Amino acid sequence: MSRYVKPSSIKGRVVVRDVTVVDPLDGRRTPGQDVVVEGSRIASVTATGAPVADAHLVEGRGRFLVPAYMDMHMHALNTPGDVDGTYALMLANGVVGFRQMSGNRALLKSRREGTLPRPTGAPALKATAGDLLTPLNASTVDGAVQAVREQHRDGADFVKAGMTTRETFLAALKEANRLGILLGGHLPADLDPREAARGGTWSIEHLGPGVTVFAAVSSKEGEVRASNATRKLPPIPKIKIPGADKLAMKLIKGMVTNPATSTSEREAHAYNLADGSYDQEKAEELAALFVEHTTWQCPTLIRVHTQQFGDSPEHTQDPRRRYMAPEELRAWDKSSKKFSKLPEATRDALHNHWAAQLRMTKTFADAGVPMVAGTDACGAAGIIPGFSLHDEFDYLAEAGLDPLTILRMTTTEPARFLGEEGAFGRVAPGMPADLVLLEEDPLEDHTALRKITGVMRDGSWWSRADLDAVLARIAAKPGAR
Template sequence: MSRYVEPSMVNGRVLVRDVTVVDPLDGRGTPGQDVVVEGNRITSVTATGAPAAGAHVVEGRGRCVVPGLMDMHTHALNTPEDVDGTYALMLANGVVGFRQMSGNRALLKSRSQGTLPRPTGAPALKATAGDLLTPLNASTAEGAVRAVREQHRDGADFVKAGMTTRETFLAALREANRLGIRLGGHLPADLDPREAARAGVWSIEHLGPGVTVFAAASSKESEIRAGSPARKLPPIPRVRIPGADRLAMKLIKGMVTNPATSTSEGEAHAYGLADGSYDQQKAEELAALFVEHTTWQCPTLIRVHTQQFGDSPEHTEDPRRRYMAPEELRTWDKSAKKFARLPGVTRNALHNHWAAQLRMTRTFADAGVPMVAGTDACGAAGIIPGFALHDEFGHLAEAGLEPLTILRMTTTEPARFLGEEGEFGRVAPGMPADLVLLDEDPLRSHTALRTIAGVMRDGSWWSRADLDAVVERVAAKPGAH
């Protein structure tokens, strides 16, 4: 059950009638289609005819249907005991699945035992890591190898590098490749992204983060790398003790809320130097290397924007904050005040870097670098679960990406990214009954993805009126994280 989402009365056999079916794979919209769902699967997609006997009918005339949306970078299960509000906002925004970017042994065990919370309308957990690689469990190459082995043993889908060095990152990556488990995440400041790509890294999050990817597209690369200071890490204990993972997460929570609040003068200088010496040819060469090695990117532009404009009213006065748990907002507000105290030159460097991030995203897209959409929701300041994915679409469009590219990044590309191509991400017979009905055409504009007329999750249908009631219940008792 859910505190916010009432069970749907429309399930079993459902007909979405006379709708335009949008296929992200071939980029076409086919009007006049009947989509029939039975249970949790699509059973047929045919030209509109007589209503299916015994089916609940959802009128689709003049509307478009797309596969349910995927958020490929979230932390929803950082609070597994209280995911209801977050999941409700995801449902209301058409988000039917996600990749959990920080896990632990207890989370992996709960998943294997089938005891993870699953309130009404909950999205599907498509993949999860175990513990982040940090100085707590990966302070040495040997420790990094041991951590990868433990996560592989415990059933993690991938390993996420959080706070590592070149030595520990590459040691973990070699072991992950040997075991056949994917590794992605944050590149350390002293690691060349080209080396990471050639070594087989699965994904790079947040365009780095930091300056390392941008240094590779600079005419002053050697100068930037020589002068780039390593980010100082919080004092995480390195002794393996019971509950150490929870202690580590508590210690780094303040920084994770907005890492930009700890930007040093040296880092700010490195951003300015990289942005002022941008070399388009080098950027395209880097993109070609990522294509060659299938090095996925999850830009999370909404995350980097909330970081680099941490005290902007756009985020601190966002009316959608009314959905967030009060303790979450207190943490965000504390972080915003800390950001405002940064030196003006540092804040300017962070603001100016935004244009470079948009340019890099466009360069990657134009080159065909594989990319998925993600938000870093749940724990990151200023990011509203569910709604944030649509914010991400807006920033991707600002970077110059086409509507079809954006649609693919949240539907078919996540399936390919997770090695489940053909298993989800299309409106076709045999696919999961996870659908979003839109009032506008998403092939014309990314903004159409906001015009949600209804959502089907696992065969159950919620109309626009139902979804509006969901978000109002969340607002009445704010509980999203």
């Protein structure tokens, strides 16, 4: 059950009548369609005709039906015992699946045993890593290799590099390739992204993060690399003592809320140097290499914006904060105050880097680099689960991506990304009954993706009125994290 989402009475056999079906795969619009759902699957998609006997009817009235959305970078299960508020916000915003970017042995065990929480309307966990690769478990080559082996043994879908060095990242990548498990995440400051691509890295998150990828597209590449500092964790005990792991993870969590609050003058200089020497030809060469090696990108522009504009009223006074748990807001506010105390020159460097990130995203899209939409919601300051995916769409559009590309990044591309091409992400017979009904045409303007009339999750239908009631319940007792 859920504190926020009431079970739907419209389920079982449902007809979504007289809709324009939008296919993200080829961009076709097919008007005048009836979509018949039987249980949790789409049974048929045919021209609007006679009423279907013994079926619940959802009147489409010419509106636009699209596959429901996927968020390919989240941390919802960082608090597996309290996901209700986050999951409810996801449902209200049409998000029905996600990739968990930080796991652990207990989470993998719960998934195997089928004991993960599943409140009403919950999204699907599409993939999860085990423990992040950090100095806690991958401070040496041997440690990194062992961590990959353990995650492969425990059933992780992929391994995420969090805080590594070139040496430990490449050792982990080599072992992951040997075992046949994917590896992606953060590139270390001393690693050339071209080396990562050629080595078989699955995905790069946050356009790097930092200046790592931007060094490769600089006309002063050597100078930028020499200025690029490796971010270090606070001191972590070298010996195993009771509670050491929990203490270290608490330190990491404090950094993760907004890593930009720890930006040094040296790092700020690297940003300025890289941005001032951006070479479009080198950017296109890097994009071509990513295409060649199918190196996926999950830009999470909403995440980098909330980091680099950490004290902006756009984020600190966001009215949607009313849905967040009070303790989360306290952590966010503490982080924004810390950001505001950075030297003005450092904050300017972070602000100015935004234009380069938009330009890089557009270059990748134009070149056909495979990309998926993600937000880094749950634990990151200023990011409201569910709503943040629509924020990501806005920033992708600001970068210059067209509406169809944005729709694909949250529907058909996640299926391809996860090796499930053809299993979800389209409105077609046999597909999961995960659907979003829109008031306006999403191929004309990406903002249509937030103008939701109703959401179907796993064959159950919630109308706009139902979704508004969900949001009202969350606002009355904020619990999203």
